[in-house]
Amino acid sequence: MLAPLQEKDFDKYIDFAYALALIPEKTSYPAYFDGVKTKAEFVEGARDAFSQPDEEILLYLENGRAEGWIHSYATPKERYVGQVSCSFRRGASAALDEYAAYLAEKYPGYDWEMSFPAANREVLDWLARTPGFTPLEHSRHYQMLFDQYTPAPEEPGVERITEENFEKFRRIHQTIDSNMYWNAQRILNDLPNWDLYVAEEGGVAGEVASVYQGGGCYHPYAIAFSDGAFHEGLCRRLMIRAMNEGKAKGAVYLPFFVDAAGERELDEMMPGLGFQLIGEFAAYRKKI
Numbered sequence: 001m002l003a004p005l006q007e008k009d010f011d012k013y014i015d016f017a018y019a020l021a022l023i024p025e026k027t028s029y030p031a032y033f034d035g036v037k038t039k040a041e042f043v044e045g046a047r048d049a050f051s052q053p054d055e056e057i058l059l060y061l062e063n064g065r066a067e068g069w070i071h072s073y074a075t076p077k078e079r080y081v082g083q084v085s086c087s088f089r090r091g092a093s094a095a096l097d098e099y100a101a102y103l104a105e106k107y108p109g110y111d112w113e114m115s116f117p118a119a120n121r122e123v124l125d126w127l128a129r130t131p132g133f134t135p136l137e138h139s140r141h142y143q144m145l146f147d148q149y150t151p152a153p154e155e156p157g158v159e160r161i162t163e164e165n166f167e168k169f170r171r172i173h174q175t176i177d178s179n180m181y182w183n184a185q186r187i188l189n190d191l192p193n194w195d196l197y198v199a200e201e202g203g204v205a206g207e208v209a210s211v212y213q214g215g216g217c218y219h220p221y222a223i224a225f226s227d228g229a230f231h232e233g234l235c236r237r238l239m240i241r242a243m244n245e246g247k248a249k250g251a252v253y254l255p256f257f258v259d260a261a262g263e264r265e266l267d268e269m270m271p272g273l274g275f276q277l278i279g280e281f282a283a284y285r286k287k288i
Contacts, residue, residue, distance in 0.1 A: 002070070002098050005057040007050045013059065017069040018042050020087035024117040024279055028086040031117070034143060034278050036253045041215055045084055046071055058102075060088065060095035068095045074107060080181075081112045081288070092122045100130065103288050110288045118260075118280035127284045136179060136283040139257035140267060142275035144243070146218075146251055149274055151244045158241045161196035163188070169196050172207040176224045182209075197241050201234040208238040210245065216252025218245070230265045239273060257281055
């Protein structure tokens with residue numbers, strides 16, 4: 001059964017939740033098994049559930065013993081439900097069946113997204129067989145540590161995007177953003193928090209869109225090309241600009257996700273740029 005975690009019981013269960021968050025086969029994204037995120041960050045993020053009106057933590061109990069932890073948030077304006085952390089020692093399928101019924105009553109009509117390591121087979125099997133869920137992404141998760149990165153020389157012709165030249169970015173981003181939360185309009189509305197760059201090569205335009213997420217994380221959220229094909233030289237120019245920006249901002253690490261079903265050229269390029277493979281990531285969405 002699911003039961004709300006009471007603030008008075010937080011210390012009793014937080015070590016249980018964090019231990020599970022370190023096991024890819026048992027937990028969700030964001031990845032605390034990446035060797036960078038800390039227990040202090042996990043604890044701080046979990047404690048926020050008691051001060052934020054649209055966050056909550058549910059424990060999954062079997063015979064009175066905690067076997068799972070679901071920390072979720074909702075954004076009523078966007079009619080969206082997402083996860084902060086979600087882990088199960090056992091009973092994941094039964095817990096998620098109950099959680100789905102709970103959300104159906106509390107958030108009808110909302111979009112619900114969940115993301116997990118591909119190693120978490122029990123949860124991914126549940127998502128695949130549960131009516132209404134559609135796959136959003138299956139990617140390989142790479143990571144670069146900035147203390148091991150020396151800024152590379154930048155080639156000319158990479159242009160920073162501002163409000164004045166935003167249409168250059170929009171024309172590229174709209175080719176990939178139909179299923180993204182961060183579509184071009186949302187990025188424009190939040191533009192001060194983003195680093196956007198575009199460049200051209202052989203008549204093809206490319207973009208990289210990056211954001212500093214806090215906790216030392218500088219995240220290239222998207223890289224795309226106007227013709228939908230991969231262009232290694234253009235990609236390298238854009239990635240180096242993003243990596244140098246992250247280094248300049250004092251970031252600790254940079255995660256990057258490569259489509260597991262394609263983008264083989266980008267996969268092959270990652271080690272040469274200083275990235276290491278962490279694992280595979282899968283995301284699903286359902287209209288509640």
